[in-house]
Amino acid sequence: MTHANSDGRDRLSRWRLVLGGHGADGITTAEGQRVVLSAADHLRDRALEDLYEAPRKGPGGLGASSPRVARWLGDIRGYFPSTVVQVMQADAMDRLGLRQLLLEPEMLRTVQPDIGLVTTLVGLGRVIPEHSRETARAVVRQVTSQLEDRLRSKTIQAVSGALNRAARTRRPRHQDIDWNRTIAANLKHYQPEYRTVVPERLVGYARRSTEVQREIILCIDQSGSMAESVVYSSVFGAVLSSLRSVRTRLVVFDTEVVDLSDELDDPVDVLFGVQLGGGTDINRALAYCQEQITDPTETILVLISDLYEGGIAEEMLRRAAAIVGSGATMIALLALSDSGHPTFDSNHAAALAGIGVPAFACTPDLFPEMMAAAIERRDVGEWAATHDIVTNHED
Template sequence: MTTPDPTLERWRLILGRAASQSLGADGEGEVVARDAALDWLYGRDEELRNRGIRRGGARQGGSEESTLTTVDWLDDIHRLFPKETIERLERDAVERYEITDIVTDPTVLERIKPNQTLLRAVLRTKHLMNPAVLELAKRIVEAVVRDLMEKLAHDVRRAFSGTRSRRRSLSKQRNNFDAKRTIRANLRHYRADEGRLYLEKAYFVSRVRRYVDQWQVILVVDQSGSMVDSVIHSAVTAACLWSLPGVKSHLVAFDTNVLDLTREVEDPVELLMKVQLGGGTDIARAVAYATTLVENPRRTIMAVISDFFEGGDPHRLVRLVRDLVEEGTYVLGLAALDESANPTYDRELAGRLVSVGAHVGAMTPGQLAEFVAEHVAR
């Protein structure tokens, strides 16, 4: 059997079985199987059908093979496609076509590999699950949170590990290498004919541990559906900050109601299982509650994580933020706290918060850890 042309195969997958005769790929078992898997998902796209675009006939009547179940489809894509494609297909299934049995069917949950797309789906659909299915779904939450914790813990340790001092050190570690001093001290060993600098002696700097006074970090996170990534990363960030000496972290989730989840901060899995996504948005009410947690305004960072589409009273929110800033609290308005930090938010309200002293932007969890470290060490 001849090896199929990769270019023709890509066009075959794009165009579907309607292109079989023209491209000559009909009859190739694996190619047909990949096409059937793609058609099972994208054949349901109403927008494409309205534009007169059809991938093929897998979802039409006639003497076709039996319709794939979700379990069969998952088995097929894991057999037929590379990892990156599998993740994209699973994400489209859950987020674009809302195939909820991917996270509500126990037979599917037992097979599927945890990832952040599925974690988001679990958080959105856990209210549909019976207790047995919820326990299986929790496996996804635990696996993804563990992975995120490991990544962020590294960033937090690095942010709080200390700053370089001017004192020399006998500890010859790559991170402590003093490049400028080493070059300056060895310039006499530079050989122009070779274009090389020979090092007779290398210099290293020591590090001093940051002194951390007691600070509060209060994360106030919008749990509306559009902020699901920020909810996940806020839970993980709060858990990592909780373990730091001298830092007291809080997590407050809100929609039109306010839920103080600080007691669950040490266990971000249980915390996320208690979050209820959706509902309205009352940022002012949440900030008013968070204000009651402030013990020493000049030793407090309050990060309000929201898209700032306020459903409550925006004038009250601006007044509250102004009062916090005037008392010495450092107020951060984060339109996103996730790995991409690429938000959509109400710029008009965000601008009003900036005008009263808040700092508005977007951060990754690692950047927030660095920000906290820089301020608590002053």
């Protein structure tokens, strides 16, 4: 009975924390006893009150005191589990105007790093004061390193395997013949009287693995809505650039185009080289990427954008059609993120699909498989359909 009463009080205490103070102070047990918060729950209640009962982006609550904000962020990490902390941090960005307070290095050291915080810092990028910049970079590096650890092996395995399969040829030079696969492919031609296989089809590798076999261009829209996609793209760019058999370019754009390919070995340098927000000129970005294509049949161009074109839409579509017509593989990712259904221009997505550019959103965990399908020259649109990630053409 004591245990049951304890469980009941715990549930009421949680309701008391959810509902907040004032009227919620009147919550009572079945016996009519008023619910009194423990010392630890009182601290949690105060932290929640500071966030959710403070005026939005104004005085009160945490106020504009950076040291107090730093203490609050440090406190909630001790009061709540990690998943709750991340939700509260995200809410605090808007409710308390923390985007400005995040410019202070002493507060950055107290924040629990996650991809949401990284996108905030990337958005602030060029306005972060010099004395805060190294702290901000350290926070971003911690998150990108974790993402790279999570995604590297799967990406390398998928891409390398696809390159090996795609490099096989039916007319290999003698020294490039893969005899095991050749025999397996020709067992039906076994000649019992000669006790041998007469191969009708030779299987081999046309190139050495150290040679560049594919050109990959990641063309990334750096408008504010694409922030999470920019973070993941920088990580994948770093992983792909480490493969000698792939030449990777990373291009970011708004109304201007910036080639960050020389920074690819460090995702942090890439992220602090972008400027989130501003207009969008996809046509201009595709024009630049088109100029970089030297061998169309070996090139994969991945446009990562919500397709809200601020430039000349008709010209954008004509240029995309020309890229596909040249023999290059082009894919439009409406988002590369773990987030929900993306917002995008459905008319442009449908128009691109109509000229052979599949348009859909993709999670980071599926991105390696998508690249493998593109490398093997499989139908990427069909691949997306089999993985139930075809995006409905709706805004």
